[in-house]
Amino acid sequence: MYDVLMTRLHEFTVVLYAFSVLLYFFDFIHHNRKANRIAFWLLAFVWVSQTVFLFFYMMKTGRFPVLTIFEGLYFYAWVLITLSIVINHLLRVDFIVFFTNILGFTIMTIHTFAPMQYHSHVMAKQLISELLLIHITMAILSYGAFSLSFVFSLLYLLQYDLLKRKKWGTRLIRLADLDKLEKSSYILAIIGVPMLLLSLILGLQWAFLKLPGMPWYDIKIVGSFILLTAYSIYLYLRTVKNLSGKKLAIWNAGSFLIVLINFFLFGQLSSFHLWYS
Structure with missing residues (x-):
């Protein structure tokens, strides 16, 4: 006990x-x-x-x-x-x-989560399962943040296009202003990036314990790090280079495509994510 x-x-x-x-x-x-x-x-x-x-x-x-x-x-x-x-x-x-x-x-x-320190084999096995659960939960939460960030960027591009073409009407009024849309997209990316990073740390720990012979060049692992890099560049462009507007929204939308590819395609091609799914 x-x-x-x-x-x-x-x-x-x-x-x-x-x-x-x-x-x-x-x-x-x-x-x-x-x-x-x-x-x-x-x-x-x-x-x-x-x-x-x-x-x-x-x-x-x-x-x-x-x-x-x-x-x-x-x-x-x-x-x-x-x-x-x-x-x-x-x-x-x-x-x-x-x-x-x-x-x-x-x-x-x-x-x-190192099982070797626990005397009970059942406890060690349960800890590894819980490690996997936390990893998956954090990964999905980060994907959720990136999804909402993409939605705000998409709304930004729509609003930008309506304003450029001077299409005034109820659709334009119902959309938030450009600054709010861009800021919301940015904040959600800030939430998603560290959550994805922590999820990768937990996932690599689980793989090291459960699948010691797993290839580190697995497509799902590579895709996750590419995704992390894409959104890290987005934050770099926003905070360091002070990039804003349409170009940043397009970069965010492009990064979300990597989310979809990594989740739906790379997950199916992975040598071990299929195994535990």
Whole structure:
């Protein structure tokens, strides 16, 4: 009973850490201090939880947890979270904080879902299944965000075309103004990109545990990274190059085509996604 409770607490901590990373990414791209504060307090809760787990583990074993690879991973994740909190509080370097948390989340995921640390084979198998469930859920949620982002870009292009051709009427009035459509599309892309990145981290962890002989050049994996790259370029063009308007909306629409190809075509051609579907 105790082991099950601790496992659930570890899983809950990973989910909170994922939300923290999402909010840090939103702040990193959109310079939203409210998102930064919420992300910081979520991360602080994760740090407290990890510190408590670490303390109880040391009390249970009577030694410092660095003698095995799994203990080392746990302590390494704790160190990264601690450094992230210190950097966020003292230096406020958003770039370093975000990527430190990406690394910390990866290490924590590897440790939490590694079946070798669980004495029960049933528990280890259940953890791997739950890892897959979280991976799929986050991937679908990211696809949902990209889909809505595409819809807003499509409405932007329609509105743009109506205004250019001076087609005044009820259709034009019912559509939101161009700025709102573009901003909505942009915010949804900000939500989708880190969610897809975290989903890929979880998915690769699952594949490493469940399919050790899986080819890393599998079409589904390659397609997912192409998709991540396409939307990352979209955010780069919007935030760094200050590109806006029709060209950006077209890029977003083109990126959504990759979503459809990756979901419907590459999923069927994949050597292992068909296996667990």
